[in-house]
Amino acid sequence: GxxxxxxxxxxxxxxxxxxxxxxxxxxxxxxxxxxxLCTLYAKSLKKLKGRPFYISERCKNHRHCVNEIACPAFYIDDDRVRINQELCTGCSLCAQVCPEKAIVVAR
Structure with missing residues (x-):
């Protein structure tokens, strides 16, 4: 073994x-x-219970989240990182890697 x-x-x-x-x-x-499960696959099966996240005003725009995680929910708008709420699976990976703790659960 x-x-x-x-x-x-x-x-x-x-x-x-x-x-x-x-x-x-x-x-x-x-x-x-x-x-x-892969979060995208789990979302398609409706097995996810996590709520989507958003980027708060604490964000310093260093883009650590974008550079460390290949998440399809991230996009750049007006030179700022944003999270598409429809694509976010609520897996929390982005929140775990953000040094400013700027990524939080949406209400």
Whole structure:
């Protein structure tokens, strides 16, 4: 068997990064199992419960969210990053990577 197996929820970024580093540093064979539907697929099945996010006034427009995550809900309008509410799946990846905590749940 494989001596190092880690099971992660792929949308918990901190845990996923920690487990990936552990697997890389492990001396031997290691496996990471990601459990979770692709958010776009889950949205098409109507299985998502998350509410969409939006970018608040705290945004410094550094575009870390756009550069780190290939999310189809992001778009640029008037030189500012925006989130298309119809395309946002509520997965929270963007909110997890934003250093200003400027991406928040829509009301």
């Amino acid at each position: 494989v001596p190092m197996v880690a099971v992660i929820k792929p949308y918990n970024i901190r845990d996923a990064i920690t487990k990936a580093k552990e697997a890389i540093n492990f001396r031997g064979v290691s496996v990471i199992i990601a459990r979770g």
